[in-house]
Amino acid sequence: MILQRPAVTVENVQLAERTFRIRLEQPEIARSIRPGQFLMLRIPETTDPLLGRPFALYDTVLDSGGEPVGLDVVYLVVGKMTTHLMAVKAGEPIEVWGPLGNGFPKFPNIDQVTCVAGGIGQTPFLAYVRELLGTRGYAGQPAVRQVNKVSLYYGVRSAGFAAGVEDFRQAGCDVRLASDDGTVGTKGFVTQLLAADKPAGPFVGCGPEPMLKALAKLTASWNASCHVSLETPMACGFGACFSCVTPVCTPAGRDYKRVCVEGPVFDAATLAWD
Amino acid sequence: MDIDLKVRLGRLDFRNPVLVASGTFGYAREMADLVDFQQLGGIVPKTVTSASRPGNLPPRTVETPSGLLNAIGLDNDGIDHFLEHHLPYLTSLPTAIIGNVAGKTEDDFVELAQKMGQAKGMAGVELNLSCPNVSGGTDFATDPAITKRIVDRCRAVCPHPLIAKLTPNIANIVPIAKAAADGGADAVSLANTFLGMAVDWRRQKPVLGNITGGLSGPAIKPLVLRIVWQVAKANILPIIAVGGIATLDDVMEFLVTGASAIQIGTANFYDPTASVRIVDGLPAAVASLGAGSVREIVGTLKRQA
Numbered sequence: 001m002i003l004q005r006p007a008v009t010v011e012n013v014q015l016a017e018r019t020f021r022i023r024l025e026q027p028e029i030a031r032s033i034r035p036g037q038f039l040m041l042r043i044p045e046t047t048d049p050l051l052g053r054p055f056a057l058y059d060t061v062l063d064s065g066g067e068p069v070g071l072d073v074v075y076l077v078v079g080k081m082t083t084h085l086m087a088v089k090a091g092e093p094i095e096v097w098g099p100l101g102n103g104f105p106k107f108p109n110i111d112q113v114t115c116v117a118g119g120i121g122q123t124p125f126l127a128y129v130r131e132l133l134g135t136r137g138y139a140g141q142p143a144v145r146q147v148n149k150v151s152l153y154y155g156v157r158s159a160g161f162a163a164g165v166e167d168f169r170q171a172g173c174d175v176r177l178a179s180d181d182g183t184v185g186t187k188g189f190v191t192q193l194l195a196a197d198k199p200a201g202p203f204v205g206c207g208p209e210p211m212l213k214a215l216a217k218l219t220a221s222w223n224a225s226c227h228v229s230l231e232t233p234m235a236c237g238f239g240a241c242f243s244c245v246t247p248v249c250t251p252a253g254r255d256y257k258r259v260c261v262e263g264p265v266f267d268a269a270t271l272a273w274d
Numbered sequence: 275m276d277i278d279l280k281v282r283l284g285r286l287d288f289r290n291p292v293l294v295a296s297g298t299f300g301y302a303r304e305m306a307d308l309v310d311f312q313q314l315g316g317i318v319p320k321t322v323t324s325a326s327r328p329g330n331l332p333p334r335t336v337e338t339p340s341g342l343l344n345a346i347g348l349d350n351d352g353i354d355h356f357l358e359h360h361l362p363y364l365t366s367l368p369t370a371i372i373g374n375v376a377g378k379t380e381d382d383f384v385e386l387a388q389k390m391g392q393a394k395g396m397a398g399v400e401l402n403l404s405c406p407n408v409s410g411g412t413d414f415a416t417d418p419a420i421t422k423r424i425v426d427r428c429r430a431v432c433p434h435p436l437i438a439k440l441t442p443n444i445a446n447i448v449p450i451a452k453a454a455a456d457g458g459a460d461a462v463s464l465a466n467t468f469l470g471m472a473v474d475w476r477r478q479k480p481v482l483g484n485i486t487g488g489l490s491g492p493a494i495k496p497l498v499l500r501i502v503w504q505v506a507k508a509n510i511l512p513i514i515a516v517g518g519i520a521t522l523d524d525v526m527e528f529l530v531t532g533a534s535a536i537q538i539g540t541a542n543f544y545d546p547t548a549s550v551r552i553v554d555g556l557p558a559a560v561a562s563l564g565a566g567s568v569r570e571i572v573g574t575l576k577r578q579a
Contacts, residue, residue: 001307002307002308003307004308004545042544042545047340047492047520048340049337050337050340050341050492050540050544051337051544052543052544097308232332233333233334234335235342235544236542236544236546238304238546240298240299240304240543240546241297241298241346242297242300242320242346242349243335243344243346245332245334245349254328255328256329256332
């Protein structure tokens with residue numbers, strides 16, 4: 001059930017270079033969202049910026065009794081909306097609608113899942129790690145361990161941009177870092193690190209399109225299952241505008257699918273990467 | 275307070291003047307969680323064409339100051355799919371459904387109108403004579419003779435009330451509205467989007483895959499108010515205003531300017547429950563003008579400021 005609700009900002013703290021985590025009090029949406037789904041956030045009482053913007057769920061926030069009461073969103077400041085968002089203070093309202101999109105696949109009875117993130121693409125994986133390892137349940141589902149091990153391969157341009165690494169480690173995830181300039185982890189692209197390690201799949205990726213394309217190619221060469229979470233320019237987030245389409249391969253040829261409702265998570269093998 | 279919200283435009287009857295615009299409400303299914311359809315005056319689902327169209331190359335939208343530039347390109351699965359898969363759901367909803375069609379040619383419009391005309395449960399058909407994002411799309415409603423001919427020929431094959439959705443990308447819209455009336459339209463929708471463009475100078479490229487797109491949102495509201503006023507004072511035919519309407523104040527502005535009904539468009543994207551909240555607030559706003567019905571306030575703009 002998609003809900004449009006006002007939310008109150010609880011805190012808005014810096015995690016890394018140009019990277020912030022905003023915590024919103026919104027119990028109704030927090031109770032129904034699951035990992036890999038997203039939210040649209042909008043600054044109220046202005047028409048510039050006009051549209052909401054899609055943000056992955058970082059994780060839900062629980063009260064002392066373990067009930068979901070809030071939403072954490074981690075964002076990189078890149079444009080007009082995120083510049084506004086960065087200035088939002090505790091107590092101020094944000095308009096939210098969600099939960100949106102399909103969410104990450106569930107993998108019962110699989111030994112290991114490997115998440116691959118680039119840039120700000122780590123943000124959807126924290127809740128997923130907790131769901132897979134059974135330390136958290138979402139959308140009213142009980143916490144059930146689905147896999148033995150979850151790894152995160154995480155590439156950043158430079159050490160200062162690595163955000164939330166401790167959150168992932170505390171969640172029980174094995175984190176392997178790569179950076180463009182070698183200031184943290186292995187120097188080079190995260191897909192190069194992945195190719196060198198060749199960990200077990202299935203794989204789930206999120207990040208810039210060239211990275212996802214390289215990931216899809218690499219995992220295809222291993223005959224491994226790979227899902228990717230896409231981000232495209234989006235006006236509504238719930239399937240009405242037909243803006244956010246991505247090209248897919250179908251038996252009848254090429255078609256477009258809406259990232260907001262038919263995604264954002266797609267089987268990488270179904271996407272038209274060229 | 276018992277305010278009569280009902281409006282009549284030609285053969286069209288709506289329970290209230292708040293409709294939602296084509297291309298901004300999907301096929302209504304997408305909005306089912308967010309909007310109580312029973313509250314709406316009507317729904318205009320996304321434009322359908324004869325054959326399925328993949329739509330334009332992404333990026334298809336870009337935000338501009340208080341505006342949205344789009345070039346979706348009439349992405350749809352064609353009229354037969356619409357009639358089979360979307361219409362049964364739409365006509366099951368407790369509100370008026372206005373089918374919306376766009377032809378590539380005049381004959382194409384007639385064929386689409388005929389198919390819509392044979393379908394049951396529809397309150398009317400809106401002819402999209404003005405999509406700016408497909409080849410030939412804007413040409414129809416820039417020529418009065420063609421506008422009249424298409425409406426007339428559609429009228430001959432379609433028993434449903436007809437609405438002509440016109441383009442604002444023209445110096446004087448009044449002759450086009452007259453042509454639509456002469457062709458037998460029950461109402462005009464004023465107006466479609468304004469042709470625009472966005473550029474990324476760092477990459478030295480247009481932002482949209484289609485290069486140009488149609489501008490909508492609050493940025494265009496004054497432009498559309500001017501168009502509605504021009505057509506209203508010529509007293510040609512009932513007007514459905516569409517363009518930048520997002521709040522109750524916007525709705526009231528268009529009603530007093532001379533629109534008998536309005537469509538919420540881009541606001542459905544960024545404030546999906548806006549339409550319902552506007553309907554909730556409408557009786558009090560009408561009453562504040564000392565009127566007992568929406569009909570009484572339509573076109574009550576005084577000449578001087």
